[in-house]
Amino acid sequence: MKQLCCPLNGLRNISEFLYGGEYHAKPDQISCSARDWAEHVFFDENNAGLVIEWWCHLPTSYWFLVERNTVSDEILRSFPCSDIYKQRDDSPASASRDKGGQGE
Amino acid sequence: MDQSPLTLVPGSLLRRSPLYRRHAETGASFRQVDDCAVPYRFRSHQEDTDMARQLGLVDLCGLTKVGYKGPGASLWLGQEGLLLPAEPNLAVLQPDGMLVARLSLDEFLVLRNLESDSSLICDMESAWSLDSAVQTYLLPRRDSHCWLAVVGAEARQMLSKICAINLHLDEFPNLKIAQTIIADLSVIIIRHDLGLTPCFYLLADVALTEYLWEVLQDAMDEFAGATVGLAALLTLKTLLVESSK
Numbered sequence: 001m002k003q004l005c006c007p008l009n010g011l012r013n014i015s016e017f018l019y020g021g022e023y024h025a026k027p028d029q030i031s032c033s034a035r036d037w038a039e040h041v042f043f044d045e046n047n048a049g050l051v052i053e054w055w056c057h058l059p060t061s062y063w064f065l066v067e068r069n070t071v072s073d074e075i076l077r078s079f080p081c082s083d084i085y086k087q088r089d090d091s092p093a094s095a096s097r098d099k100g101g102q103g104e
Numbered sequence: 105m106d107q108s109p110l111t112l113v114p115g116s117l118l119r120r121s122p123l124y125r126r127h128a129e130t131g132a133s134f135r136q137v138d139d140c141a142v143p144y145r146f147r148s149h150q151e152d153t154d155m156a157r158q159l160g161l162v163d164l165c166g167l168t169k170v171g172y173k174g175p176g177a178s179l180w181l182g183q184e185g186l187l188l189p190a191e192p193n194l195a196v197l198q199p200d201g202m203l204v205a206r207l208s209l210d211e212f213l214v215l216r217n218l219e220s221d222s223s224l225i226c227d228m229e230s231a232w233s234l235d236s237a238v239q240t241y242l243l244p245r246r247d248s249h250c251w252l253a254v255v256g257a258e259a260r261q262m263l264s265k266i267c268a269i270n271l272h273l274d275e276f277p278n279l280k281i282a283q284t285i286i287a288d289l290s291v292i293i294i295r296h297d298l299g300l301t302p303c304f305y306l307l308a309d310v311a312l313t314e315y316l317w318e319v320l321q322d323a324m325d326e327f328a329g330a331t332v333g334l335a336a337l338l339t340l341k342t343l344l345v346e347s348s349k
Contacts, residue, residue, distance in 0.1 A: 009193065009284075012268070012284065013268050013285075015285065016284060057283075058285070058290060059283045059284055059290035059292075060207070060208065060283045060290075062208065
């Protein structure tokens with residue numbers, strides 16, 4: 001059985017994981033075009049070669065990122081998403097709701 | 105060990121294990137622990153203890169347990185006086201026998217000790233509020249998870265039939281945690297040896313308790329394991345104290 005190394009739980013059988021699609025850097029949703037946003041939400045690059053993908057360790061519901069070669073199916077590394085997302089990424093809508101809730 | 109007659113009828117208490125009907129059919133004696141009827145013995149005390157030394161399955165579903173999660177959880181639990189594991193997937197035994205398991209950087213599971221009372225856990229639950237425990241959220245694990253124990257010299261061998269994790273002592277020492285899949289179920293495994301007797305706690309979705317119980321019983325058959333009561337675990341802990349003196 002294939003195995004994958006989870007940054008939280010270590011090396012586990014691939015049956016403990018769920019594939020979550022390609023990782024894309026999120027465009028600025030205020031300034032980007034509708035086309036760019038649709039590309040981000042709905043489309044994948046499907047590159048042959050090195051890609052970064054979302055994976056989830058199911059028993060812990062832990063989402064993390066994996067760098068994988070789609071040609072050789074070799075996994076180069078896995079790392080927590082906190083390596084990319086340094087802080088909480090609220091949408092402008094929820095951020096304004098939070099501000100309203102605090103009476104600002 | 106208390107030898108008083110056990111006449112408790114599980115139905116007389118509001119809280120019972122999902123498995124209590126099975127236990128009653130197999131002649132279990134129950135005892136009240138906290139507000140729950142817990143299977144205490146299935147045969148004579150000596151027979152239960154001998155069985156637990158070899159391979160026993162214990163239903164601890166009724167015992168108090170609680171979870172805390174959030175960026176402020178480690179700070180708040182530390183302020184409450186708990187000793188916390190430094191890393192995820194480790195547990196720490198508290199001075200009163202309570203077990204604190206760290207499931208991730210920001211999530212903790214607190215299991216009551218087996219023998220005395222759960223007042224500290226209850227005090228913590230009472231002290232918790234959204235205002236007092238900043239960015240710490242209470243998880244009612246007592247209602248969400250079942251708690252079973254596989255105990256005995258054959259426990260690791262038996263679990264290796266249904267679990268992909270290497271549970272050998274060299275790889276999986278006492279108080280180590282694995283969050284993995286057993287029989288297609290997400291299960292938290294916590295090793296908490298009772299003296300020299302290996303013991304593995306299994307916690308899974310409470311709605312699937314009966315399925316997990318049957319899977320474990322089926323796996324135990326070839327090792328001649330059997331269901332034992334809480335009293336056997338308490339005795340194994342006592343034996344450790346005596347032998348270490």
